[in-house]
Amino acid sequence: MHEQVQSILRQVRSEPPNVLKTLLAIQEQVGHVPVEAISEIARSLDTTTALVAGVLSYYPDLRVAAPGRHVIRVCMGESCYANGCGRVLRALQDYLRADVGESTPGGKFTLGTMSCAGNCAVSPTVTIDRDLYGRVLPSEVETILKRYR
Amino acid sequence: MSNPTRLYLSNDTSARAAGAGSLADAWADRPEVQLIRVSSRGAFFLEPMVERDGPDGRIAWFNVTPDDLPSILSGTGGTAVRSIPFLAHQARYTFANFGETEPLALDAYQARGGLAGLEEAFRLAPDAIIEELRISGLRGRGGAAFPVWNKWKVAQQAKAHPKYVVANADEGDAGTYCDRMILEGDPFRLLEGMLICARAIGASRGYVYCRQEYPAAAATLRAAIHKADEAELLDIDGEPFPIEVVDGAGSYVCGEETALLESLEGKRGIVRARPPYPAQAGLYGRPTIVSNVLTFATIPQILSRGGAWHASLGTEHSRGTIALQLGGRVKHPGLVEVPFGLSLRQVLDQFGGGMAPGSRFKAVQVGGPLGSLFPAAGLELPICYDAFAKAGAVLGHGGIVVYDHETDMVDLARHFMAFTADESCGKCTPCRIGSVRGREILERIQAGGGTSEDLALLDDLGETMKLASLCALGGRAPYPVLTAIEHFPVEFRSKLRT
Ligand SMILES: Cc1cc2nc3c(=O)[nH]c(=O)nc-3n(C[C@H](O)[C@H](O)[C@H](O)COP(=O)(O)O)c2cc1C
Ligand code: SF4
Ligand code: FES
Numbered sequence: 001m002h003e004q005v006q007s008i009l010r011q012v013r014s015e016p017p018n019v020l021k022t023l024l025a026i027q028e029q030v031g032h033v034p035v036e037a038i039s040e041i042a043r044s045l046d047t048t049t050a051l052v053a054g055v056l057s058y059y060p061d062l063r064v065a066a067p068g069r070h071v072i073r074v075c076m077g078e079s080c081y082a083n084g085c086g087r088v089l090r091a092l093q094d095y096l097r098a099d100v101g102e103s104t105p106g107g108k109f110t111l112g113t114m115s116c117a118g119n120c121a122v123s124p125t126v127t128i129d130r131d132l133y134g135r136v137l138p139s140e141v142e143t144i145l146k147r148y149r
Numbered sequence: 150m151s152n153p154t155r156l157y158l159s160n161d162t163s164a165r166a167a168g169a170g171s172l173a174d175a176w177a178d179r180p181e182v183q184l185i186r187v188s189s190r191g192a193f194f195l196e197p198m199v200e201r202d203g204p205d206g207r208i209a210w211f212n213v214t215p216d217d218l219p220s221i222l223s224g225t226g227g228t229a230v231r232s233i234p235f236l237a238h239q240a241r242y243t244f245a246n247f248g249e250t251e252p253l254a255l256d257a258y259q260a261r262g263g264l265a266g267l268e269e270a271f272r273l274a275p276d277a278i279i280e281e282l283r284i285s286g287l288r289g290r291g292g293a294a295f296p297v298w299n300k301w302k303v304a305q306q307a308k309a310h311p312k313y314v315v316a317n318a319d320e321g322d323a324g325t326y327c328d329r330m331i332l333e334g335d336p337f338r339l340l341e342g343m344l345i346c347a348r349a350i351g352a353s354r355g356y357v358y359c360r361q362e363y364p365a366a367a368a369t370l371r372a373a374i375h376k377a378d379e380a381e382l383l384d385i386d387g388e389p390f391p392i393e394v395v396d397g398a399g400s401y402v403c404g405e406e407t408a409l410l411e412s413l414e415g416k417r418g419i420v421r422a423r424p425p426y427p428a429q430a431g432l433y434g435r436p437t438i439v440s441n442v443l444t445f446a447t448i449p450q451i452l453s454r455g456g457a458w459h460a461s462l463g464t465e466h467s468r469g470t471i472a473l474q475l476g477g478r479v480k481h482p483g484l485v486e487v488p489f490g491l492s493l494r495q496v497l498d499q500f501g502g503g504m505a506p507g508s509r510f511k512a513v514q515v516g517g518p519l520g521s522l523f524p525a526a527g528l529e530l531p532i533c534y535d536a537f538a539k540a541g542a543v544l545g546h547g548g549i550v551v552y553d554h555e556t557d558m559v560d561l562a563r564h565f566m567a568f569t570a571d572e573s574c575g576k577c578t579p580c581r582i583g584s585v586r587g588r589e590i591l592e593r594i595q596a597g598g599g600t601s602e603d604l605a606l607l608d609d610l611g612e613t614m615k616l617a618s619l620c621a622l623g624g625r626a627p628y629p630v631l632t633a634i635e636h637f638p639v640e641f642r643s644k645l646r647t
Contacts, residue, residue, distance in 0.1 A: 077323025
């Protein structure tokens with residue numbers, strides 16, 4: 001992991017140095033941003049650990065722990081709200097026995113929310129990794145999840 | 150064997166979510182079919198929609214399943230696209246290419262009038278470009294509705310260098326998707342608008358800050374930038390004008406222009422106090438135009454058709470067209486581009502097609518999560534900036550979400566305050582603390598522990614947030630909550646502890 005972070009740090013070097021871009025690049029390749037790497041990131045970007053930690057804690061999409069193999073996100077935006085995303089979320093919570101922010105035992109799925117996928121006209125919306133599902137009914141949740149190994 | 154039949158199928162994210170992807174998979178190795186993946190017309194209730202060329206324009210089949218292929222190939226049961234009421238009654242200018250072209254086909258973009266605005270911009274002096282925008286009456290489409298020419302003038306006159314052009318593709322308002330459609334469906338239009346801006350203000354670099362929730366949009370835009378570069382379009386008067394796509398990281402407030410600039414610099418997305426405005430001192434302290442994707446996409450035609458053409462559409466203080474995005478419990482959710490001035494009721498009836506089956510109207514929210522709620526009695530309001538301002542409401546980015554009879558207004562109000570509490574950047578107290586207190590009060594009411602004093606407290610808190618917040622997140626957050634209480638008081642009172 002240590003070497004992987006170092007090699008990413010060498011690749012993403014930009015002028016002027018950009019903390020957010022660097023953290024996103026690390027997360028893209030490692031899956032999360034290891035807290036142990038903060039001081040090394042700070043050194044490589046010629047900035048303080050406080051600044052790096054501040055950026056890391058600010059953005060909802062940056063994670064300090066590895067998520068499950070598949071990340072499920074239920075849209076909680078207003079169009080999805082009007083179309084019953086609450087019921088879809090409940091169906092997912094029941095099926096997975098996990099709450100928002102939690103992973104299933106064994107780490108297959110992590111359940112999360114988002115605030116709009118721009119799929120409002122075909123809502124409610126659920127994304128799983130890079131796949132996006134629209135007009136999702138609570139009754140379909142199980143069939144959809146069975147596609148993921 | 151005879152030539153395969155050309156079938157047009159959208160590759161837009163929402164069309165795929167509606168089933169376009171499985172159609173493409175199902176027909177992938179049918180030799181009698183040549184699939185052309187185009188942008189979407191935005192009539193999402195009809196997607197997946199399949200079209201083929203007819204003697205008199207395109208013919209469409211709606212809500213298609215793989216089994217419909219024989220009737221499409223034999224040409225039975227289709228509808229002429231130009232006779233679809235949802236589309237026929239719109240004034241498609243910025244969205245004229247949608248459903249027609251392949252998003253990355255630069256030649257098709259040009260054949261349909263693309264790049265004519267940029268050519269005009271190269272013929273004009275920077276002052277004349279800005280004058281054309283002044284005549285057009287174009288106001289920013291990202292929410293604040295500030296006159297575009299005015300901002301450009303400030304940036305043009307600023308002495309510092311380099312200058313930057315930043316497209317705001319954060320599209321954070323839930324219920325809005327027109328920027329996503331442009332990024333995925335007509336990306337060269339955005340690039341053309343940015344280049345015109347760069348030429349007018351003398352900028353040497355462009356950025357597009359794209360929300361992380363739009364992976365297909367970012368990928369399409371990157372491919373479009375590559376194509377534009379190959380065609381040597383990213384060049385202004387002999388100087389390169391590189392454009393870079395930068396990913397956001399899930400923060401709503403990063404759509405606010407100064408927070409966006411902080412985020413582009415790689416920092417926490419905290420709002421900056423203004424002035425100085427970004428046009429004076431923006432990215433890395435340099436003069437920067439931050440404008441919404443739709444704003445940039447509107448500009449090419451203002452130059453090619455003339456500012457006076459744009460000013461001839463719409464109402465006195467709201468010139469041009471507005472891209473409304475219908476969502477929630479309407480029967481026909483989708484993109485509606487019309488001149489400003491129709492009433493909310495006209496839009497919901499004519500285009501929305503009324504309510505989704507089984508639903509009765511309860512309220513409509515215009516302008517995203519910070520927008521006001523309107524009951525049935527408020528639907529005569531004309532859709533234009535001044536009428537909305539007078540009503541204490543905003544058009545925002547043009548999102549319209551309809552709620553039906555099953556909506557619990559207390560829960561919806563709690564949902565809004567919880568959103569603000571989650572997304573507040575924390576810079577100013579009224580928003581940082583106020584939103585949390587507001588959420589707590591609404592949770593108390595929801596749990597049956599609230600009193601009428603809590604309603605008065607919400608009102609008081611709301612007024613403080615409106616007046617004292619640094620940016621529109623805190624300043625607008627009370628509106629959906631207070632309009633919910635105003636129009637549905639019984640629902641709130643019935644939950645109170647007596
Ligand atoms: C909390 C908040 C979120 C915003 N989000 C967006 C957004 O997602 N997209 C956008 O274009 N403008 C957004 N804005 C408005 C921008 O601050 C800015 O006014 C706009 O990008 C300027 O572009 P325009 O002149 O083309 O409207 C937001 C404003 C606030 C206060
Ligand atoms: S109103 Fe909220 S989001 Fe805006 S500056 Fe203040 S704390 Fe930040
Ligand atoms: S509100 Fe859920 S996709 Fe936009």
